[in-house]
Amino acid sequence: MKKVLVFVGTRPEAIKMAPLVLKLKESGFEVVLGLSGQHADMVSPILEFFDLEAGFNLQISKEAKYIEDPLSLITDRLSKKLRSEPVDLILVHGDTSTTLGGALSGFYLDIPVGHIEAGLRSGNMKHPFPEEANRKLVASLSTYHFAPTDSAKKNLLREGVPESQIYLTGNTIIDAVFVAKKILRKTQRVGDELKNTYPFLRDGKKKILVTAHRRENLNESIVRIIRASKALAQSTGAQAILPIHPNPKIREILGEELEESDSFKVINPLDFSQLVWLYSQLDLIITDSGGIQEESTVFNIPVLVTRKVTERKESISSGRSHLVADSEELIFELGKKSLEFSGVESDGLLNPYGDGKACERIANILSERTYDSFHSSQYSLYQALKKLKEYRSTRKKKVMRRFEGTVN
Numbered sequence: 001m002k003k004v005l006v007f008v009g010t011r012p013e014a015i016k017m018a019p020l021v022l023k024l025k026e027s028g029f030e031v032v033l034g035l036s037g038q039h040a041d042m043v044s045p046i047l048e049f050f051d052l053e054a055g056f057n058l059q060i061s062k063e064a065k066y067i068e069d070p071l072s073l074i075t076d077r078l079s080k081k082l083r084s085e086p087v088d089l090i091l092v093h094g095d096t097s098t099t100l101g102g103a104l105s106g107f108y109l110d111i112p113v114g115h116i117e118a119g120l121r122s123g124n125m126k127h128p129f130p131e132e133a134n135r136k137l138v139a140s141l142s143t144y145h146f147a148p149t150d151s152a153k154k155n156l157l158r159e160g161v162p163e164s165q166i167y168l169t170g171n172t173i174i175d176a177v178f179v180a181k182k183i184l185r186k187t188q189r190v191g192d193e194l195k196n197t198y199p200f201l202r203d204g205k206k207k208i209l210v211t212a213h214r215r216e217n218l219n220e221s222i223v224r225i226i227r228a229s230k231a232l233a234q235s236t237g238a239q240a241i242l243p244i245h246p247n248p249k250i251r252e253i254l255g256e257e258l259e260e261s262d263s264f265k266v267i268n269p270l271d272f273s274q275l276v277w278l279y280s281q282l283d284l285i286i287t288d289s290g291g292i293q294e295e296s297t298v299f300n301i302p303v304l305v306t307r308k309v310t311e312r313k314e315s316i317s318s319g320r321s322h323l324v325a326d327s328e329e330l331i332f333e334l335g336k337k338s339l340e341f342s343g344v345e346s347d348g349l350l351n352p353y354g355d356g357k358a359c360e361r362i363a364n365i366l367s368e369r370t371y372d373s374f375h376s377s378q379y380s381l382y383q384a385l386k387k388l389k390e391y392r393s394t395r396k397k398k399v400m401r402r403f404e405g406t407v408n
Contacts, residue, residue, distance in 0.1 A: 002088040002366065003030040007078070009038030009060075009070075009098030011046060012291045015272050017093050017116065018050040019175040023359035027367055032087060036074050036098040037061050042246075045271040050179070056081060067130065074101030075108070082109050089366070093117055093172075095128075095135035103141040114144035116172060116362070119152030120290075120311040127216055127309050128290075146362055148172075148353060148374075149314055169361040170354030170374035173291060177298045178356040180276040190277045200265055206238040206283040206339055212306065213245040214288040218253060221326035225306045226257045228331035229286050233263040235332070236339050238283065243270045284338050286324075286331060293321060294353045302338040304331055314352035 006021050008014050024031045032055040035043060040061035047054060058081070060073040074097065082105060092102040093116040106113040115138050125132050136159070139145065145161055147153040148171035156166050184190055195201045210229045212222045226242065233240035244250065244258070244266050251258065258266050270278065279299040285292060286304045293312040296303050303321040305312075315321040324330040354374060361374065 003032065003086075004366070005032045005034050005082075005087040005090045005102075007034045007036065007090055007092050007098065007102040008043065009036030009074075010096050011039050011042040011272075013093045013096060013098060014039075014043045014046040015176050015291070016172045017091070018046060018052060019179050020091070020116065020172055020359045020362060021052055022050065022179075023175075023363045024366075027363040029363075029366070032056075032085075034058075034078070034081075036070070036078070036101065038064075038070055038074075038096065038098045042269075049183070049271070049273050070097035071101050071104075074098060075104050078102065078105040079108060082106075082111065087111060089114060091116060092138065095120070095131035095138070097130075097134070099138055100134045103138045107141045112143040113138075113141055114146060114362075114366070115139065115142040116146045117148050117152075118142065118145040118166075119147040119149075119154075119156040121152075121155045122309040122311045124309050127307065128311075129215055132311075144365070146358075146365075148358070151313055167361070167365050168373040169365075170356075170358035171294055172354075172358045172362075173294045174298060174351060174354030175356050175359045176272075177276060177295055180273060181298075184273060184277055190273050194274055194277060198265065198267055200239060201281065203239070206236065207278075207281050208233055208238050208240045208284045208286060208335070208339075209278065209282050209292075210240050210242045211245070211285075211287040211289050211292060212242075213247060213250065214307065216308075217288050217306065217326065218247075218249055221306075222250065222253055223257055224326045224328050225286065225288075225331065226254060228328035229335075230257075230261075230264045231328070232332050232335040232339075234261070236336060238263065238339055240264045240286075241278075242266050243268065245269065284335060286335065296320075297351045297353055304334055304338070306331070312353075318352055 004024060006017050008017050021031055021033055033052060035054045035057040037057050037059040038061060058074060058077040060070055063073060064070045078101060089112050090102055090106040091114045092099045103113045118139060120135060122132050139159060139161060145156055145166045146169045147156060147166055153166050153168055157163060212225050229240045246269055260266055282301050285296050285301050286306060288306045290312055293303055293305060293315055297315060297320055304324045305321050306324055306326060308325050310323060322334050324334060
C-alpha cells in the first residue's frame with residue numbers, strides 16, 4: 001500500500017485534512033502527517049481534538065518574517081526530509097504557502113502531488129492575496145485534482161487540466177464538521193466551558209458571529225466591518241461576538257472599536273470544537289473567512305461575506321450568503337433582514353459543498369476503487385428556488401397572523 005504524506009501548516013488545513021488522515025488510515029494506507037509549522041500554536045488543538053499525532057514539524061514560523069519566507073523555508077526543509085524519508089504521494093490542501101511549498105517539493109523530487117480543494121478561483125489575483133496565485137500554481141504541479149464542486153472542476157478544465165486527472169469529491173470540511181458534531185454529541189464539556197467563560201452565551205439574545213482577518217481587510221475596511229456589526233447588534237437587540245484573531249495588527253488597527261458593550265463582546269480565538277458548538281447558537285455570521293462560509297452551510301446560518309469577491313460562489317448562488325465587502329450600509333440592511341427571519345426552518349436544504357463523504361471518495365480514488373462523484377450543481381438552483389418558495393410561504397403566514405392580530 002502507498003506511503004502518503006499529508007502535509008499541512010495552517011489551522012484551516014489541519015481541520016480539513018484531519019478526517020482524510022483518519023479515512024486513509026482506515027483504508028490501509030501508511031500515512032505520515034507532516035507539519036510545516038506555518039501556524040505554530042493553532043494546529044496542535046486540532047490534532048488533539050481528532051486524536052492525531054504529527055510525524056514531523058518543520059517549525060518555520062519563528063524564522064518567517066516576510067510573506068515570501070515560508071515558501072523558501074518549506075521547500076528547503078521538506079525536500080531534505082523527503083530525500084531521507086521518501087513517500088509515494090504528497091497530499092496538500094487549498095492555497096497557502098504550505099500548500100505551494102509541499103507541491104513544489106513533490107515536483108522537484110518527482111513525487112506525485114494530490115491537491116485537495118482544487119479549482120477554487122476568485123478570478124482576481126489580488127483577492128485573496130496571495131492565495132489566488134498559490135492555488136493556480138499548485139494546479140500546474142499536481143497529478144490528482146480533487147475538486148470540491150462542479151464549478152471548481154469547470155475552472156480546472158478551463159485552465160487546461162485534463163479531465164481524467166480531476167475528481168469531483170465534495171469538500172472535506174463537511175466531513176470534518178460531521179465528525180466534530182459526532183464527537184460533541186458525546187460530551188457537554190465544550191458547551192459548558194464556553195458558557196462558564198462567557199456567561200452572556202446564556203442570555204437568550206440573538207447571536208451574530210463576526211470574524212475578520214484577511215490581509216486585504218487589514219486597513220480601514222476592518223474598522224468599517226466592526227463598526228457596522230456593532231451598529232447592527234445594538235439596533236436589533238442582538239449580540240455581536242468577535243473572536244479576536246491573534247494577529248496583533250488587528251488590535252492595533254481597531255483600537256477603540258474593540259471597546260465592549262452589552263451588544264458587542266470580544267472573546268479569545270476559538271478552537272474548532274468550540275466554533276462547531278457555537279454554530280448551533282448563531283443567527284447570523286459576518287465573516288471574510290472562506291472556511292466559515294463552507295462550515296456554516298451545515299447549520300443553515302445566513303452569512304454576510306465581507307470580501308469583494310469570493311471563490312465560494314455556491315453559497316452565494318444558493319442564497320445562503322451575500323457579498324457585502326466593507327459596506328456598512330449593506331452589512332446593516334442585509335444583516336437586519338437576516339436576523340428578522342433567522343428562525344425560518346431550512347433543514348431540508350441540501351449542501352452544495354458536500355455530503356460528508358469526500359474523504360471516502362478520495363481514499364477510494366487513491367486505492368483505485370470505483371467512486372460516485374459529488375455533483376453540487378444539481379442542488380443549487382433547485383434548492384434555492386424551493387427554499388425561496390418556503391420562505392415566501394412562511395413570510396406570508398407571519399404577516400397574516402400579525403394582520404389578524406391587529407384587526408382583532
